[in-house]
Amino acid sequence: MDINAKMQKAFSDQITAELYSSNLYLEMAFWFRKEGWKGFANWMFKQSDEEKQHAMDMANFVLNRGGAVKIGTIEAVPNDYKEPREVFEKTMEHEKHVSELIHALAELAEDEHDRASVNFADKYIDEQVQEETSVRDILNLFRHRDGHTVATIDDIVGQREA
Numbered sequence: 001m002d003i004n005a006k007m008q009k010a011f012s013d014q015i016t017a018e019l020y021s022s023n024l025y026l027e028m029a030f031w032f033r034k035e036g037w038k039g040f041a042n043w044m045f046k047q048s049d050e051e052k053q054h055a056m057d058m059a060n061f062v063l064n065r066g067g068a069v070k071i072g073t074i075e076a077v078p079n080d081y082k083e084p085r086e087v088f089e090k091t092m093e094h095e096k097h098v099s100e101l102i103h104a105l106a107e108l109a110e111d112e113h114d115r116a117s118v119n120f121a122d123k124y125i126d127e128q129v130q131e132e133t134s135v136r137d138i139l140n141l142f143r144h145r146d147g148h149t150v151a152t153i154d155d156i157v158g159q160r161e162a
């Protein structure tokens with residue numbers, strides 16, 4: 001069963017959102033680099049790559065099912081942060097927003113009786129839980145260790161490998 005036009009549009013919108021996410025985290029990585037936070041920058045570069053992979057994975061899914069992908073306008077991303085904690089708070093906000101988008105995508109797939117898209121979207125529902133958990137863990141480190149030990153958090157966060 002080829003993917004229908006409505007689902008192609010919904011996936012294209014989600015792909016655009018994933019590419020926005022990738023740019024958002026890339027810019028955050030640049031900000032961290034500028035401020036000398038190498039660990040946080042490392043984490044954000046990996047995060048940016050991961051979002052790009054999400055876009056690619058979704059595009060492959062649509063193309064494998066005989067559909068087309070149309071990347072939409074990608075808005076400029078913010079680059080004016082004050083301190084590391086704020087960047088992760090913004091990351092959390094953004095991931096919660098993306099979770100809502102993924103839920104809407106899954107619901108549309110159900111309405112369209114597109115089982116393949118439902119299965120595919122379910123994988124990203126799990127992924128979003130993981131994303132929110134990893135950012136929550138970092139925000140908890142900020143909470144527990146507080147202000148003057150941000151450098152320790154930079155070390156821990158910088159250990160991310162993939």
Ligand SMILES: [Fe+2]
Pocket residue numbers: 018021050051054098
């Ligand atoms: Fe993503």
Ligand SMILES: [Fe+2]
Pocket residue numbers: 021051095098131
């Ligand atoms: Fe994400």
